[in-house]
Amino acid sequence: xxxxxxxxxxxxxxxxxxxxxx
Numbered sequence: 001x002x003x004x005x006x007x008x009x010x011x012x013x014x015x016x017x018x019x020x021x022x
């Protein structure tokens with residue numbers, strides 16, 4: 001992941017939580 005995108009990271013985390021732990 002290049003650069004720091006808190007917004008993108010938050011979105012990714014939200015989707016990860018919805019999908020559940022991998």
